[in-house]
Amino acid sequence: MSNPPSAPDEHAFRARILEAARTQVRRFGEAKTNVVDIARALGTSHTTIYRHFRTKADIFDALAVAAMQDEQEMASRFVETDGPVTERLEGMVLALHARKRERFATDPEVYGLYRRIMDERPEIIAAYAAAMTGLIARILADGVRRGEMRIDNVEAAAGVVRDAVTVFVHPAHVAAAVAAGLPSERLARNVVRALCAAFQAGVELDGGGDETLKTTARSP
């Protein structure tokens, strides 16, 4: 018997399982992907796969979560960059839209899996939405610090941005927009411009009386 794998090995093997699963889904579709084929592609047994993932559904969930983490990493680059907040927010939204669009065009089977999980796993979506709202809030808080924006309640303002741009980043809407030939980049840019104009001018938002939503970030 071998020693139990170290944590980095464990992490690397999980990543290999996900990559093999992604390849199977890409080639044969979600319905025809099974754990035995994933194991075969890795030169191992399905028992080994089940040591890392309880079920095939868990593997699929993990694929969607990995795609969301990839988006979060991309989005966080706009948080850490320097520069006018309006440009960074616009850049973030357009980059997320472009990434979805690219996935839809080049990887339709995996995109379909992602869409299904968006519909069926609200807790995964809630975690993704919370992480994204947090990134948006950090950009807006930076806008307040830099004196670019007047926002009393940064969390509520981040919620406004998250909700208003959902139509440009939600996979079902992106697919529909591509099919309809909508000029989504221009439309998304207009929405972000309008929200930034509001935050520059100042707007009273309702934080819902939830104290955790309040923030001390204020314009100087």
Next chain:
Amino acid sequence: MSNPPSAPDEHAFRARILEAARTQVRRFGEAKTNVVDIARALGTSHTTIYRHFRTKADIFDALAVAAMQDEQEMASRFVETDGPVTERLEGMVLALHARKRERFATDPEVYGLYRRIMDERPEIIAAYAAAMTGLIARILADGVRRGEMRIDNVEAAAGVVRDAVTVFVHPAHVAAAVAAGLPSERLARNVVRALCAAFQAGVELDGGGDETLKTTARSP
């Protein structure tokens, strides 16, 4: 042989077919609703139904279109009312959200049909979106006339409102928001407030170089 029905009779009979179809869908679901049952409920034959609708799918499409027309009528009341434009826009969005929410709660089978058609019939959705954008544009143009708003391109601004509030009125999102217990009314109000603040302050929007998007409505 009887004389051909007059146009009002024709219209009334179509409405009765739709009502009977709606009742069948409500009770038995879309999959188990068929034209013979609809005909039986009306005391007529399926041949008679087929004189008014080519297929069962056409009946279902017409049900979705009727629900959309009902929403358009409701929304147009906020166009024709007098009063501050910000309140009318907020009232329109909240009314549309509430109507969807109510349908989802009280009429889940018909709601499911509506959702399916939103996914599958882009040309129906495009017509609905165009009609709604037109109503929003009329409210915004009124805001410009009243001196409440500074908008150079009313059509582009109406597109911004349409896109930014989609998450509060699209049936899939409304269903997900209800399931997640989100405070959608507050969130929707915040988005509308932010957009109105932008339009009051003035914001430069990109009309896409499409001359049909330009408008002469300007703040005095």
